[in-house]
Amino acid sequence: xxxxxxxxxxxxxxxxxxxxxxxxxxxxxxxxxxxxxxxxxxxxxxxxxxxxxxxxxxxxxxxxxxxxxxxxxxxxxxxxxxxxxxxxxxxxxxxxxxxxxxxxxxxxxxxxxxxxxxxxxxxxxxxxxxxxxxxxxxxxxxxxx
Amino acid sequence: xxxxxxxxxxxxxxxxxxxxxxxxxxxxxxxxxxxxxxxxxxxxxxxxxxxxxxxxxxxxxxxxxxxxxxxxxxxxxxxxxxxxxxxxxxxxxxxxxxxxxxxxxxxxxxxxxxxxxxxxxxxxxxxxxxxxxxxxxxxxxxxxx
DNA sequence: GTGGCTAACTTAGCTTGCTAAGTTAGCTGC
DNA sequence: GCAGCTAACTTAGCAAGCTAAGTTAGCCAC
Numbered sequence: 596x597x598x599x600x601x602x603x604x605x606x607x608x609x610x611x612x613x614x615x616x617x618x619x620x621x622x623x624x625x626x627x628x629x630x631x632x633x634x635x636x637x638x639x640x641x642x643x644x645x646x647x648x649x650x651x652x653x654x655x656x657x658x659x660x661x662x663x664x665x666x667x668x669x670x671x672x673x674x675x676x677x678x679x680x681x682x683x684x685x686x687x688x689x690x691x692x693x694x695x696x697x698x699x700x701x702x703x704x705x706x707x708x709x710x711x712x713x714x715x716x717x718x719x720x721x722x723x724x725x726x727x728x729x730x731x732x733x734x735x736x737x738x739x740x
Numbered sequence: 741x742x743x744x745x746x747x748x749x750x751x752x753x754x755x756x757x758x759x760x761x762x763x764x765x766x767x768x769x770x771x772x773x774x775x776x777x778x779x780x781x782x783x784x785x786x787x788x789x790x791x792x793x794x795x796x797x798x799x800x801x802x803x804x805x806x807x808x809x810x811x812x813x814x815x816x817x818x819x820x821x822x823x824x825x826x827x828x829x830x831x832x833x834x835x836x837x838x839x840x841x842x843x844x845x846x847x848x849x850x851x852x853x854x855x856x857x858x859x860x861x862x863x864x865x866x867x868x869x870x871x872x873x874x875x876x877x878x879x880x881x882x883x884x885x
Numbered sequence: 886g887t888g889g890c891t892a893a894c895t896t897a898g899c900t901t902g903c904t905a906a907g908t909t910a911g912c913t914g915c
Numbered sequence: 916g917c918a919g920c921t922a923a924c925t926t927a928g929c930a931a932g933c934t935a936a937g938t939t940a941g942c943c944a945c
Binding site: 599600601602603604605606607608609610611612614615631651652653702703706707709710712713714715716717719720721723724725726727728729730731734735 | 744745746747748749750751752753754755756757759760776795796797798847848851852854855857858859860861862864865866868869870871872873874875876879880
Binding site: 771773798799802805806824825826 | 930931938939
């Protein structure tokens with residue numbers, strides 16, 4: 596067997612995630628998972644736990660535990676949604692906003708540097724990845740019916 | 741913030757891994773992680789735990805636990821390496837070989853079908869991913885010096 | 886031939902995924 | 916107006932990743 600696409604994607608992403616995690620823990624005292632959650636709340640408008648789970652591609656219980664932890668750390672504000680239902684309204688505290696702002700473009704810039712070294716055309720790779728993700732999203736929705 | 745490459749890669753891979761895991765558990769009663777480990781021992785010659793960790797892109801303790809479990813399940817044979825050192829010699833049992841053989845190309849074929857639906861050129865994406873992985877490998881080795 | 890070095894492995898404990906099952910709040914039908 | 920439905924969330928327990936620290940086996944210097 597040659598190393599195939601699914602294995603390579605798996606290993607590549609695992610290494611990128613671990614590298615990001617080490618850097619963030621060392622320089623900003625936060626895990627990559629928690630940083631992603633805060634970023635999605637702050638900048639992509641993930642305003643309920645259900646929405647955040649969709650954006651992260653994880654399940655509700657995973658988000659439920661993480662929002663509890665982030666709230667306890669004072670980075671995230673979790674309130675019953677006045678709009679009704681059993682929803683929680685998520686928003687960044689000032690501390691959460693400062694953390695996200697201090698990291699922001701850093702990772703994409705570092706990753707872009709790696710991509711540049713590899714000779715892979717960044718924009719093209721990013722577009723292909725986004726398209727694959729959208730296709731996979733669609734297939735999951737269809738399968739879920 | 742737009743959804744960027746690192747986040748998209750993270751989410752795409754997480755969903756692919758989860759889909760693979762669900763299918764393997766349902767159809768072959770094995771997790772995706774364990775299947776990858778067996779495949780790498782059987783077909784890429786990962787003959788010690790250290791080598792297997794490198795191929796999988798995980799750490800030695802993770803492999804140590806998994807090889808114990810796989811040995812207990814009768815899928816993997818783990819022996820002291822007669823070549824010396826403190827190494828373990830890894831090899832598939834007949835059951836392990838049968839499992840790997842029964843799954844083999846199945847995933848790559850299914851993934852290729854998804855890629856085809858997305859319009860992303862499979863060979864090109866696979867090559868870019870492999871090149872990125874190689875670059876990241878190199879950077880990690882250099883950083884490790 | 887013993888003391889220290891290194892590499893491979895293990896153990897312990899944490900994080901963060903997951904599934905299954907339970908709770909809570911609003912909505913719908915009758 | 917209550918019975919049942921659904922969606923969002925929580926709780927409990929498992930899987931598999933991690934780091935830190937300990938063990939084991941060979942190797943090297945003296």
